[in-house]
Amino acid sequence: MKAIVYVGLKPGVLDPQGRTIAGSLQNLGFDEVKSARQGKVIELDLKSENAEAAEARVTEMCEKLLANTVIESYRIEIEA
Known part of the structure; x- marks a missing residue:
């Protein structure tokens, strides 16, 4: 499964x-x-086979590391 974070x-x-x-x-x-406007795209290959669980984990990743939520927003796409 792949996650793309914008x-x-x-x-x-x-x-x-x-x-x-x-x-x-x-x-x-x-x-x-x-x-x-400049931004970044991050592609993650995940071991998960459950899209909902994968999105929840990637949201955690964004909140903890991938995005500075004070000044940045993010959008996640999960691909099977």
């Missing part, structure tokens, strides 16, 4: 990396880019 900054949190990405893309001629 972590990104919460709305309202400043994102200097995202601002740099947007500015660089604009400098390269991609004028349609108004702004960018």
Whole structure:
């Protein structure tokens, strides 16, 4: 079973990396880019065969290590 965790900054949190990405893309001629937000994707291979149990464990992982829940939000996808 595989879990994919998407972590990104919460709305309202400043994102200097995202601002740099947007500015660089604009400098390269991609004028349609108004702004960018930077995040991370984490893929986990799990031993679990129960999707609900796997999601609960990955939620624990996010709360304890994978996301700084003060400034970041996360979304989990479980694939069989």
